[in-house]
Structures are given as structure tokens and as C-alpha cells.
Amino acid sequence: MKLVGYIRVSTSGQEDNTSLSEQRRRIQAYCDAFGHELFYVFEEVGSGKDAKGRPQFQTALEMVRTSADGIVALKLDRIARNTRDVLELVEDILQPNDKALVLLDIQVDTSTPTGRMILTVMAAVAQLERDVIKERTQEGRRVKASSGGFAFGSPAFGLHSIEGQLHANQLETQIVELIRKHHRSGKSFQQIAIWLNAQGYSPKRGGSWHRQTVQKVIERLYKAG
DSSP states (O other): OOOEEEEESSSGGGTTTSSHHHHHHHHHHHHHHHTTTEEEEEEEESSSSSGGGGHHHHHHHHHHHHSSEEEEESHHHHHHHSSSHHHIIIIIIIGGGEEEEEEETTEETTTTTHHHHHHHHHHHHHHHHHHHHHHHHHHHHHHHHHTTTOOOOOOOOEEEETTTTEEEEEHHHHHHHHHHHHHHHHHOOOHHHHHHTTTTTTTTTSSSOOOOHHHHHHHHHHHOO
């Protein structure tokens, strides 16, 4: 395979140590041992962990798309922040273009059956991590809700959340009262929405009032009543 190498250190203070040269040496040794051509090595110093903030990495990916068979790096964290980010790179960019990813620290080479198996295991672990985090978040919300705290979604119009507790929003409460009065006078939801917009009042998330947003406020009032 014709591979593009990518090496990175986190800070400029590391530029003169052995880190970059050691990464380059080990990548070259790997390519020599397995008969791969190291087409080019991109070097990055002091760039952030976010791939979008690393111009050399983006250039390396572009070269992979057009001229090389894959990208090789010494460690997973040289490529991305975590397993999930690596999997997104593989699924969104490398696999659609039939390109390989080689990570020497965990012996991943997606051009081989073993490497693909390891990547599958990584994907399963990443999914398990997402599921565990989701479950913990939901359980935390349930506990919070059971103790009287506000834990789910956005507070209804007229309310806001302070440290997990719902409190009246004074300005929104005044608007709710205006909506109540106009509805009692016989105005339709649409007419109330037009009036609110003309007066410069905004819904909770900004923008304009519509028939549906006025209806939700009225329905909540009836439910509360």
C-alpha cells in the first residue's frame, strides 16, 4: 500500500524532543517491515485535538482521498480524541473511499481481516460507552425528577429552571396572562399570535408566535386549571 504518515505533538515545547522523530522512525519501520510505501509524512505541532483545527491533518486526508491508499499514525490519540472519533473518520471518510487506517499502538490495519476485527470490537466498545452514558444520564434525571427537581426538556413558557427547580419567569408570566385574556375575549389562536408579534413579544426560543405555540400555552393553562 501507498500510505500517508501523520505525526503530531501537542505543544511547541515538544518540537525539539524525540517525539516527532520517534513517531516518524516507527512509522517508517512499520512500512519497511510490511512492504508499504510511505508516500508522505505530515507533521503537526501545537494543534488542537479537534481534527477540524489541524490543517496538516486535513491536508493529509485530502491526499489520502486522491493519491494514497490510507493513513498511518503511531497512536490513536494522534489521529483523534477517542475511539468514537476514529470510528467516525473511518465510517465517514476512509471506508466510503476504500482507504485504510493504520494505528500502530493498537495494531489496527483496516486493510487486513485482523485489523477490521479489531475495529469492529472498538465500535462495539464505543457503542457500549454511549449506552452506559445515556443510561446514567436518564437514571440521574429520574432521580432528580423523583425528588421534585426539573430534569427533562425545556421548561414550559412562563417558567424557567434554576438549579434544577422550576420557577415563574416574570416576563413570560405576564405574556401568558395576556394570552389568557385575549383567548377569553374570543380571539382565535391565530389572531392572538398576530397580536403578540405586532406587540414585539417573542416565544421562549425567539422568532415569531404561531397558532400552534399559542395553542400550547392555552392548553397548559387549561390543564393547570
